[in-house]
């Protein structure tokens with residue numbers, strides 16, 4: 026069973042072309058639900074729009090979930106400058122270095138929309154000469170130049186622009202002939218597209234999964250909430266799909282799939298992680314392992330919310346994350362193939378049906394720690 030690359034690209038383009046900074050995600054929720062509708066997969070929504078879809082399996086438990094987030098980075102109007110331009114703050118964590126020069130859209134109330142450009146406060150070399158290069162990179166040194174006739178706070182207010190209006194930074198996707206996709210917000214729309222491509226292939230094949238699977242699409246990962254509120258009590262295994270960083274000192278596979286062993290929230294589940302590595306090997310999927318230091322995913326939020334579930338983080342290779350991002354379609358294809366193989370494989374442990382249960386098929390100690398105490402003088406001499 027292979028993911029359909031054309032479908033993956035089409036759905037990725039639809040997602041990227043729908044602005045969805047955290048806090049303004051209703052439109053992208055509609056895009057994702059219409060994809061689920063066309064795949065014939067039922068779903069429910071939380072009050073704010075996180076999506077829980079359901080693919081029925083041969084048995085209900087121990088159920089699985091795969092999660093990716095629909096929200097992206099963005100910005101918000103912080104205030105008015107005396108020159109009529111806007112002060113802005115970031116939505117999510119990203120450097121103003123990557124905001125400089127971006128063409129943006131300001132969404133105000135009652136359908137009022139303006140376009141503009143995020144600029145360094147000292148933007149013209151003819152006026153500021155070398156100060157352009159010495160000005161610190163900081164959101165405090167960014168201003169939004171609105172494409173409207175305004176030179177004062179009063180004129181900007183009269184345009185209908187308020188403090189707190191949401192600013193979307195368009196994705197500007199470019200699908201190149203070499204298979205690279207350059208765009209902002211590939212984190213995590215590329216992950217959403219890979220999940221949908223896996224679901225598309227499973228539906229096309231008509232195959233029944235071994236256990237129920239809940240594809241989850243969250244709407245506030247970039248601000249730290251993640252998959253905490255949308256989980257189903259029957260879920261025993263959760264796979265978070267997000268970006269791996271192609272960067273110096275990292276081992277993320279740019280053209281394959283990467284299994285994260287640990288992120289800021291600690292190690293991922295030993296057994297689930299190894300199962301995913303085994304599946305990569307068995308299916309001949311290019312893969313690597315990596316550890317991330319400044320990274321938090323949907324899985325962390327699920328655990329912190331008190332869910333006792335096995336979690337893993339599976340990544341596509343993303344260059345320059347939270348900046349001028351680039352992914353290769355081979356990496357998304359590898360990720361979708363791993364998801365298909367995982368969802369078609371039997372559950373890890375049947376005892377995981379219940380939160381609490383007998384020793385039963387709980388893994389034997391040797392799986393993690395073979396001969397752990399054989400020759401160590403840690404026991405008293407008799």
Ligand SMILES: [Zn+2]
Pocket residue numbers: 094212213246267268
């Ligand atoms: Zn992300």
